[in-house]
Amino acid sequence: MTLAAGYLLLPGAPAPEDYLRLRRESGLSPKTTGQAEAAIAGSWAFRRVETERGEVVAMGRVVGDGGWYFLVADMATLPGHQRRGIGGAVLDALLEEIRTRAEPGAYVTLTADPPGRRLYESRGFLDVAPDRTGMWRMR
Numbered sequence: 001m002t003l004a005a006g007y008l009l010l011p012g013a014p015a016p017e018d019y020l021r022l023r024r025e026s027g028l029s030p031k032t033t034g035q036a037e038a039a040i041a042g043s044w045a046f047r048r049v050e051t052e053r054g055e056v057v058a059m060g061r062v063v064g065d066g067g068w069y070f071l072v073a074d075m076a077t078l079p080g081h082q083r084r085g086i087g088g089a090v091l092d093a094l095l096e097e098i099r100t101r102a103e104p105g106a107y108v109t110l111t112a113d114p115p116g117r118r119l120y121e122s123r124g125f126l127d128v129a130p131d132r133t134g135m136w137r138m139r
């Protein structure tokens with residue numbers, strides 16, 4: 001997907017303070033600076049979108065083993081910039097990096113919150129099978 005005029009899709013993570021701001025302002029749960037730094041250092045792929053003035057307005061990343069298992073995370077576009085194709089462009093770039101850099105047979109997974117569900121469906125993501133359910137816990 002081509003990005004709307006005035007936006008730049010860039011490889012690499014935002015600065016930790018921008019990562020935290022994007023999460024907060026797009027309605028995702030707040031994280032600490034330590035969590036932001038670890039997320040940035042530990043990701044397999046990262047994309048961010050900036051305006052021509054250098055304001056970071058969107059991001060997305062992939063956590064993965066580089067072999068076959070990949071998790072799309074931290075998809076966030078600031079509310080004032082949503083519904084312009086930015087999230088789709090970030091997702092497309094991340095999926096393209098998996099296609100070109102990972103071993104064949106990569107399994108790509110994510111947890112879809114309601115705002116992202118149709119976007120993910122449009123890129124071919126399917127519900128996990130009816131007899132399988134996503135599970136989680138805090139440590």
Ligand SMILES: CC(C)(COP(=O)(O)OP(=O)(O)OC[C@H]1O[C@@H](n2cnc3c(N)ncnc32)[C@H](O)[C@@H]1OP(=O)(O)O)[C@@H](O)C(=O)NCCC(=O)NCCS
Pocket residue numbers: 026027028058074075076077078081082083084085086087088089111112113114115116117118119122
């Ligand atoms: C999910 C999220 C990242 C999507 O970001 P986005 O930049 O708005 O994504 P896009 O613009 O590519 O697509 C979103 C919608 O806008 C539509 N769209 C894309 N370009 C458009 C345009 N030029 N005009 C109007 N609509 C457009 C898409 O078709 C899509 O519609 P749909 O959801 O009805 O299918 C964003 O909504 C967000 O940050 N939400 C809050 C945080 C969150 O919940 N993140 C986790 C999601 S799992």
